[in-house]
Amino acid sequence: MTENALKHTLGDKMMIELSGVNKWYxxxxxxxxxxxxVRQGERIVLCGPSGSGKSTTIRCINRxxxxxxxxxxxxxxxxTSDLKHIEAIRREVGMVFQHFNLFPHLxxxxxxxxxxxxxxxMPKKEADEVAMHYLNRVRIPxxxxxxxxxxxxxxxxxVAIARALCMKPKIxxxxxxxxxxxxxxxxxxxxxxxxxxxxxxxxxxxxxxMGFARTVADRVIFMDKGEIIEQAPPEAFFSNPQNERTKxxxxxxxxx
Amino acid sequence: MSTHVFKxxxxxxxxxxxxxxxxxxxxxxxxxxxxxxxxxLYLIWVxxxxxxxxxxLDATWSGSTRSDxxxxxxxxxxxxxxxxxxxxxxxxxxxxxxxxxxxILAVAGAAPLFVKAMPRKLVYGLAYLLVYPWLAFWLLHGxxxxxxxxxxxxxxxxxxxxxxxxxxxxxxxxxxxxxxxxRSDMPAIxxxxxxxxxxxxxxxxxxxxxxxxxxxxxxxxEQITIDKLLRALIAVILFEAAxxxxxxxxxxxxxxxxxxxxxxxxxxxxxxxxxxxILPQALKLVIPGIVNTFIALFKDTSLVIIIGLFDLFNSIHxxxxxxxxxxxxxxxxxxxxxxxxIFCFGMSRYSMRLERRLHTGHKR
Ligand SMILES: Nc1ncnc2c1ncn2[C@@H]1O[C@H](COP(=O)(O)OP(=O)(O)OP(=O)(O)O)[C@@H](O)[C@H]1O
Ligand SMILES: [Mg+2]
Numbered sequence: 341m342t343e344n345a346l347k348h349t350l351g352d353k354m355m356i357e358l359s360g361v362n363k364w365y366x367x368x369x370x371x372x373x374x375x376x377x378v379r380q381g382e383r384i385v386l387c388g389p390s391g392s393g394k395s396t397t398i399r400c401i402n403r404x405x406x407x408x409x410x411x412x413x414x415x416x417x418x419x420t421s422d423l424k425h426i427e428a429i430r431r432e433v434g435m436v437f438q439h440f441n442l443f444p445h446l447x448x449x450x451x452x453x454x455x456x457x458x459x460x461x462m463p464k465k466e467a468d469e470v471a472m473h474y475l476n477r478v479r480i481p482x483x484x485x486x487x488x489x490x491x492x493x494x495x496x497x498x499v500a501i502a503r504a505l506c507m508k509p510k511i512x513x514x515x516x517x518x519x520x521x522x523x524x525x526x527x528x529x530x531x532x533x534x535x536x537x538x539x540x541x542x543x544x545x546x547x548x549x550m551g552f553a554r555t556v557a558d559r560v561i562f563m564d565k566g567e568i569i570e571q572a573p574p575e576a577f578f579s580n581p582q583n584e585r586t587k588x589x590x591x592x593x594x595x596x
Numbered sequence: 597m598s599t600h601v602f603k604x605x606x607x608x609x610x611x612x613x614x615x616x617x618x619x620x621x622x623x624x625x626x627x628x629x630x631x632x633x634x635x636x637l638y639l640i641w642v643x644x645x646x647x648x649x650x651x652x653l654d655a656t657w658s659g660s661t662r663s664d665x666x667x668x669x670x671x672x673x674x675x676x677x678x679x680x681x682x683x684x685x686x687x688x689x690x691x692x693x694x695x696x697x698x699x700i701l702a703v704a705g706a707a708p709l710f711v712k713a714m715p716r717k718l719v720y721g722l723a724y725l726l727v728y729p730w731l732a733f734w735l736l737h738g739x740x741x742x743x744x745x746x747x748x749x750x751x752x753x754x755x756x757x758x759x760x761x762x763x764x765x766x767x768x769x770x771x772x773x774x775x776x777x778x779r780s781d782m783p784a785i786x787x788x789x790x791x792x793x794x795x796x797x798x799x800x801x802x803x804x805x806x807x808x809x810x811x812x813x814x815x816x817x818e819q820i821t822i823d824k825l826l827r828a829l830i831a832v833i834l835f836e837a838a839x840x841x842x843x844x845x846x847x848x849x850x851x852x853x854x855x856x857x858x859x860x861x862x863x864x865x866x867x868x869x870x871x872x873x874i875l876p877q878a879l880k881l882v883i884p885g886i887v888n889t890f891i892a893l894f895k896d897t898s899l900v901i902i903i904g905l906f907d908l909f910n911s912i913h914x915x916x917x918x919x920x921x922x923x924x925x926x927x928x929x930x931x932x933x934x935x936x937x938i939f940c941f942g943m944s945r946y947s948m949r950l951e952r953r954l955h956t957g958h959k960r
Contacts, residue, residue, distance in 0.1 A: 443859075501861070
């Protein structure tokens with residue numbers, strides 16, 4: 341598949357806007373003047389070599405990391421150190437991590453209902469229904485009463501996706517959701533993500549699954565050394581990269 | 597194309613199974629092990645039979661004065677004779693039912709929490725925690741409708757339990773808060789917690805108790821008198837909270853950063869993150885350490901002897917120096933050891949059960 345198989349029209353609304361974002365870890369300048377706008381329903385894949393700042397970028401969007409310069413506006417709310425804003429944004433932004441980060445002391449169902457009940461004040465019965473709905477969607481309703489430690493990696497990651505969806509987020513962030521998985525489990529997680537894309541979710545994915553990028557992404561962004569080097573729709577990005585650095589990178593990961 | 601034939605599952609080899617196999621593997625595996633086994637058997641042989649002889653075979657179980665006791669064996673008549681005092685101290689005899697009722701209510705009230713299928717456990721547990729302490733205080737101390745028994749008359753096992761239970765119930769939440777404070781992002785809170793913890797860990801409990809009863813009154817104006825037991829309780833709580841705080845901090849440190857991030861990303865604020873995600877895991881990890889602290893606390897309650905409170909140990913100690921029963925100190929201390937041991941062993945077994953029940957499959 342060389343063409344975006346899920347062509348769709350984008351909303352006009354800006355969901356995420358980063359303008360002139362800079363970040364340092366001590367002396368180390370990890371993000372350099374990042375400018376990025378994401379429209380409602382847009383699907384973006386972020387790629388780049390290790391240490392290029394991909395994780396840091398998406399973690400700034402829900403304030404798991406703090407940026408020091410520039411503006412980040414998510415769903416019309418600017419991220420400042422105001423806790424109210426941070427919590428408001430986190431309610432609308434779901435995140436899926438490389439290592440799942442499920443809560444091991446809670447069952448799958450409880451993992452999914454925790455935030456809706458305690459953050460959205462949803463009654464337990466309704467939260468259970470919502471959770472079962474999304475567990476059905478990621479196709480593991482039968483695991484609802486197991487603990488995360490009893491599931492395979494792929495199942496755990498799908499639970500993590502369901503858990504994020506239970507908050508009915510407007511935006512989903514994925515940080516290398518498949519790179520901790522055994523090869524035979526990657527597909528089940530990618531399928532879940534593709535299905536989510538079909539539902540019109542605004543998505544920002546850090547991933548090196550180029551097949552996924554080709555099928556799903558509206559735009560692929562390449563980062564290196566803390567900067568956005570190149571961004572383009574997948575067809576153009578893969579067939580005709582403009583930048584030398586992008587070519588080398590694609591050469592490396594596509595020839596494997 | 598050939599298909600692979602999988603090998604059938606086999607039972608484990610039986611060599612190491614059975615009594616003989618076990619003995620060989622564990623007691624006689626080499627000459628050194630055999631020697632140790634022989635030595636251990638010898639030690640058991642020289643200590644256990646005489647002990648049984650003294651404590652059971654030659655012992656006197658019934659009677660009313662010391663003259664009923666046969667020489668050479670244990671005189672359990674002494675314990676029997678003073679049993680009520682060991683349990684209740686100087687609590688007025690006619691009112692001792694109030695102590696019994698307090699214990700019965702504690703057990704009966706807590707029992708539903710151990711029923712697995714009980715609905716609304718959390719609500720019930722909180723209600724119990726809110727109501728029971730007041731009820732217990734009213735029953736033990738008296739107040740509206742009940743004759744007041746001043747704390748100076750409390751004693752025996754009852755006093756030991758009061759100090760231990762109040763100490764545990766007070767030190768646990770305070771310790772958790774201190775542990776959280778010590779890891780706080782706010783420097784002022786961190787400094788306060790570190791100072792508090794290091795201060796209380798630096799002084800021996802016996803000093804704290806002594807100061808609470810001897811020095812504190814010197815500093816306070818004369819009109820203000822704080823009950824001696826209350827002072828001891830506060831001292832025990834503050835002291836033990838510092839230890840609990842460090843145990844809990846160990847657990848907090850073992851929780852991976854990803855758990856904080858996942859909880860934060862879901863929109864949980866600080867207190868919900870801690871209460872619903874971090875602490876349940878951290879506390880589960882440190883159950884052995886917490887129970888260890890509680891067991892130490894339970895035994896340390898006997899230090900209140902220094903400020904003249906008649907807890908279980910002091911009651912027994914006083915009885916052994918009573919002229920009517922001189923010479924039966926060993927029986928008294930053996931009994932004390934037995935009672936302490938029963939409670940401490942009970943706590944230890946309960947913690948093991950709790951750990952097993954909270955186990956939720958292997959870690960990543
Ligand atoms: N907490 C931190 N303190 C100091 N340096 C950090 C911290 N977190 C990340 N870095 C550094 O910042 C840089 C960018 O990290 P980031 O995790 O964003 O990279 P990445 O593009 O996601 O890489 P990967 O593909 O390996 O996940 C790296 O050089 C990393 O070493
Ligand atoms: Mg990363």
